[in-house]
Amino acid sequence: MKNFIPSQGERCVLELWVTPEFCGMRLDKFLVKCLPHYSRVFIQNVLEAGYVESPLGILSKKHQSMKVSLGTLFRIEIPQSQPSVLKPIAMNLEILYEDEDIMVINKPAGQVVHPSMGHREDSLVHGLLAHCQDQLSHLGGLQRPGIVHRLDQFTSGVLLVAKHDVAHHHLSTQFAQRSVYKTYWAIVYGAPVPPLGRIEVNIGRDPRQPLRMSVSLTKGKYSITRYRTKMRSQCGKYSFLECFPETGRTHQIRVHLSHLGHGIVGDQVYSRSHKDLPRQGLHAYQLSFVHPITFHPLCITRELPEDMMTFLHHYF
Template identity: 40%
Template sequence: MLEAEIGERLDRLLARHLPGLSRSRTKALIESGAVSAAGATIEEASFRVKPGQTFAIEIPETVEAEPEPQALPLDVVHEDPEVIVVNKPAGLVVHPAPGNPDSTLVNALLAHCGSELTGIGGVGRPGIVHRLDKDTSGLLVAAKTQRAQDALVTQFTARSIARRYYALVWGRPRPTEGEIVADIGRHPQNRKKMAVVARNGKAATTRYRVLASYAEGAVSLVECRLLTGRTHQIRVHMTHLGHPLLGDPLYGRAKPALLQRLPRPAQERVTALGRQALHAKSLGFEHPASGEMLYFESELSDDLKGLITCLESI
């Protein structure tokens, strides 16, 4: 303990020395009797630290609650005894997590598939082998059996799954077709973001192709094909290229000069997006049981279709 820490509140001291725990979490642990000094339990978060004291803290294991079935609307593109392919709307979280404990795609699949989920890892649940960000729309496949789960994971690992995305980005990428090869890791300053990093990142490759440009290159429609599947990969890679996605609240900083080149109706649509302009357009994979190659395409979501129609009219 540093001399400057003498007399400090216990919850503040523990939070600083245990970066994986927030101050509210350390306070809750103290008040639950999980912290002691010299064998004596301390239950006051405001306890003032004394010289030479050491503290023991027991952090209970986190037990994940099993998600419950919820009858939510599902746009099912394909379903058979092994797999289900859905067209996910923007705003739907794929898997329960802190902050989104329910009303997720997994909850919806549990209700929709019911007894057809024969058990993955010994549990009757859908096998989520890839994810889409909450505000990314488009195609996603989930396994209904352990066999399908294993086969799809193998295909994703081997990079044999065909995934094609449509993104609306600021500006016109040059060259208009290319490959972005840049490792992705946690942003060094903002832990909520990912970034292209020089060290301790994971290999990531995105192939892109400009399909159309609007308003003299202020906005472009870009097709992206993933060779890897890193968190926020397309959003990070396109930002790294200098062409962030429209509406992206995390990476897509507004480009005022380009926005002003759009007519007011298009400006209003961009401002109203409220999410990154990204859609999982197509998905192809080998069926886990039959070996048949399956390929699916989805229509762009209404908000992106409306924006493109508006841009085309310029």
């Protein structure tokens, strides 16, 4: 079942036997291994939609952690690609790079990446649909066409978009293998000691506030962020950091810097607001990766936006 990619609109049913090397593996991991051109999110969506069948019957997302047994036959229906139900809305996108396979854009602070509560028709996805005329990958689901990774609403900077499923798969693999190199710039309170360091902790949902993430000693996912101090303010109240996240957990840099005792200026969730910077001072400056089709290395950068630059000029 190697290298199978159905064409746009094609329906197919695959049969997968559990061979000795997969015996005892989780179902979702087994499916990802056998269907390497599909992301884990896509596999979870297929399970949730009832497209996976075994001798036990139709399986669902709750079965994703079940252990597969030697000789078991699984039948998987790969659904037809469906047109997006989202409405394309013309937006003024700042495009940093574009070809027939991918786009790299500068996401402004304040804009959400995909539809969510309160942002049903003004997400970045709506603008991408208008620009690309619905020629975006569907591996992330109908609500997230083209989205390979994301930035928080109030974080600005470089964002990578896939125009078709093959590009999406290769890019997702690079993110999963930690071969995409990301550089962020952050303005924080205080001065980290040492000025150059590495943060390694587990991050998980805060049990008391589900919309927040928190550091945990026993639960959550392992996460790493390296940082170095670029500048310190004249008044000593702020520092300008360069951050290199080696993993990609939700709110990772924001949580890590808060845990360090040097929260990001303007971060109203993990730090505190600031009158001169009404959003969190975090910017995705650089993204380095391999082009998913040509395999040429790419390095895309976007300098600081005006609001963060103004803050630096005033305090540093």
